[in-house]
Amino acid sequence: MLTPTRKGSDYHHGDLRHSAISAARNLVNKDGISSLGIRRIADLSGVSPAALYRHFENLEQLRAELAAQVRQELGEFMQHRRNRIKPSANRKRTAILKFEALGEAYVDFARLHPRLFEIAFIQSNEKPISEFSDLAWDLLKESLTELTAVGFLDRKILESAPMIAWSSVHGLAVLVAQKAIAVRDQDGALRQILDGVQRALSYK
């Protein structure tokens, strides 16, 4: 975070924009959202507070950009986990495993980076999650579509399915990030929730 690719004098930082967001990430990750301040970010970036206003409208916008970056990270984390599932002859089984890998990754991210997870889903703009968390949402939709294709999921409710699945797992992830659930209970809870989602979305 300390001045990457700087040339010549050190009056100009070189890449303050990225450095600032990176510093913000470290701050939140270590000490929580309330520790996020313009002056602290400026210090960590080796720059005066006012300099940040050349790159961000205000603190809120900086926070929002950090949140967007974290949501992207979350999506990539989920993608990576899903890609570890090896395709087998049993296409239905494979599809289910991939779906579950996404859910597990979602909750794992909340457990591994609770503060980042929290900041990622603070929003004041009232946007639907489908737009709010692009990558993760697309991965989920893709997975549910695949489940439909292999005949596991009821085609009639495919449209509403992502919202159901997201809500159910999101609730657990939020509580995990808040450490409101004992670690030893988390795995079992997730498994039952994923089970419930699948049953709710299956043919009856």
Next chain:
Amino acid sequence: MLTPTRKGSDYHHGDLRHSAISAARNLVNKDGISSLGIRRIADLSGVSPAALYRHFENLEQLRAELAAQVRQELGEFMQHRRNRIKPSANRKRTAILKFEALGEAYVDFARLHPRLFEIAFIQSNEKPISEFSDLAWDLLKESLTELTAVGFLDRKILESAPMIAWSSVHGLAVLVAQKAIAVRDQDGALRQILDGVQRALSYK
């Protein structure tokens, strides 16, 4: 919120503690959590900022007490909704309706009072929800126990059941409070989530 039961002079407020929390409630309810400030609360209570420190350690503690009060309100709201379910000859059906009434009330509260719902579940103390939201948690446990008694719910997973149910509905409620789900989708989503929870907890 303006000075209840005041007698004689007006140097002493009379019931500043309650007045302050009531003012805080109004502030959050109208303009969101970020509008919650010592000075604003003092103004609304007709008192100087420093006076509040006779009744609260700091702003954070005041906020925490407001949050606790809102969680209590939520619990009473759920209780009231559940009590509207008339017992019928079909005990199993009645138990299911009561369970669903609790879930509906939870999400309705989040829809009706989004800002209050949000502040209610901000916690830094890492307490499990079972202690964090006493009344609502007890109602849920009671409902699930009843479902077990009528033979609908698998007794083997009764212990973990409340956490599953809470998580699933909580996720939806959080997103509803954030207005991240279109209103027209909320009812259907809730119904499917409750359906999934019941299936996950039933005998297989």
Next chain:
DNA sequence: GCACAATGTAAACAATGTTAACACCTACGC
């Protein structure tokens, strides 16, 4: 009726986000 505890006020403090006026550096037109 008097002392003491409870509860209020006013004024200061440090720390915050933000802005305005100024300084420096880089890059591009001539």
Next chain:
DNA sequence: GCGTAGGTGTTAACATTGTTTACATTGTGC
């Protein structure tokens, strides 16, 4: 090459926060 314009930094101020300290007022128990 040179100079100038624009991008990027600094310093100093500002208003607004939460909080504390010293003092004022009121209610209460002996």
